[in-house]
Amino acid sequence: MPFSDSAPSAPTVYSTVAAYRAQRHQWHREGKRVGVVLTMGALHEGHLALVEAAAAENDVVVVSIFVNPSQFAPTEDLDRYPRTFDDDCTTLARQGHTTAVWAPTVAEMYPSGITTDPAQRRGTFVAVHGKSHQLEGAVRPHFFSGVATIVAKLFHILAPTHAYFGQKDAQQCVVLASMVRDLRMDLQLRIVPTHREADGLARSSRNRFLSPEDRRLAPCLYAALAAMQAAWTTAPATAVADLLRHAQTALNAALAQVLPEASQEARRARFTLQYMSVTHPDTLEPLETIEPGVGALASAAVLLGQTRIIDNVLIGLTCDQWCRTD
């Protein structure tokens, strides 16, 4: 169905490559700017902020909703990942910015089939060497190859001129910016600041899995990261080791406020910090000091019950300056 026949508030849903491509070729001939937002569904305010950013500088906005099996390990939560397609479409229609929703089957995205066991995989995969093995990649070894591969496919299908990603998935932003630059893809990445709850917790589809007490503990992660950002703003020469001590102090204080009765050991057992790291914003190499004009990515992950929460702040640079592809 051509774009001009759709009411602006009701996105057209495409689920086959052939149907979408016929429309995309028309947009090509019309010279349209096409902004895409790639999601795994379970849309929240953070996704809507990406759609908002896409609508501001494109003629057409396409939202992809696809839960990608290849970025889950066999032990991970592929089956329990929330799937709320009808609600997502209603949310997008209400917001009124989305032209088309891309909602393919697994077979449409993986014509050669796919397994969650990386050793068994056959077919074509994209890997970004040097930026995929640390931080999140250390905990989830095949994750970023899964991400780069599915995003390459989605870019080939959707053919965006601009693609919008949330700062919250920071290493994903770095990996995808490398992929776009290295593989000479004809599109621009845009990184949109993390959308947060009033108490600082970064919006994430996985937040709904937190128990009430874990939900109260979760914002402590951002408190620790924000303390580093504040310390650096006050004294930009501060060594990274000192910034990390600030973060630890802030984390302990925040945990003590949520669990005043518990011992420090009990708090740490509930709030299992997996890493807290200050790295170069592009190479992801650990830093000892933060260079003005370069800045840093401070990122962290915590396990709360069964649910992993990640978060990050940029120090000394903005989202606009980071992950440039032009």
Added chain:
Amino acid sequence: MPFSDSAPSAPTVYSTVAAYRAQRHQWHREGKRVGVVLTMGALHEGHLALVEAAAAENDVVVVSIFVNPSQFAPTEDLDRYPRTFDDDCTTLARQGHTTAVWAPTVAEMYPSGITTDPAQRRGTFVAVHGKSHQLEGAVRPHFFSGVATIVAKLFHILAPTHAYFGQKDAQQCVVLASMVRDLRMDLQLRIVPTHREADGLARSSRNRFLSPEDRRLAPCLYAALAAMQAAWTTAPATAVADLLRHAQTALNAALAQVLPEASQEARRARFTLQYMSVTHPDTLEPLETIEPGVGALASAAVLLGQTRIIDNVLIGLTCDQWCRTD
């Protein structure tokens, strides 16, 4: 320079992504079919046949000339690979079918840099698992990742609607067809039959490195492959083991004709067969029998002095039926 302003016989040379892309976006708006032929230069009749095929079904033909470092191993012939850019442009102009030549620097194709040592590589690479490790891949372990990566980049830059490859590089055809299908690239591959000398030798830029005697020995490879094809045509139920015996007999007879005085051992020492193999045309799994409707790829490689020569024939299927991407 817009297409319509160029004389048809003088291709416009582009060497930066920005300059080419401005032209490509114009072709997009005009709905042009863009056929590409990817070469490492040193153009011969085989390349011109690819250009001819591209011209027959496209509005625009782009020939890429780039010697790709990432598909040479540190020990291989990157430095001695023939570079004849001016002659190549003259040849294309004389043929009169080429609209544009893409002739980038190494830095333009590898913005993150490149080394011929795969262990040192950083940046984004594409790999086709399951089809890259056997046949040529067994002799050259990183070769097809290098090929898939550079071709992905060239496809992203050139944005062809159709891409033309020679049957002679058979495993490359299989790997690239997988890449296009798996990564959902928006283009069609076309495989063009191998162009041969009068004595059967497949055209190759490396043939110029053969000594006069090795040049006389080289066609024996095709004689062996053609014998299998002939035997199968006469008796399609023939087991692959028997076809390979036919090939060996034909090879021995052909070598004896070129070197009548030499012993069988001396002939085999001069003509070092690296493999001779009959596989499924898409999966590249070795076959015991050839199924009607599926067919087979019979391929071989020989070392003559310092120069490797490869060749293949399709059995029971045509180039048009093979490596389909639509």
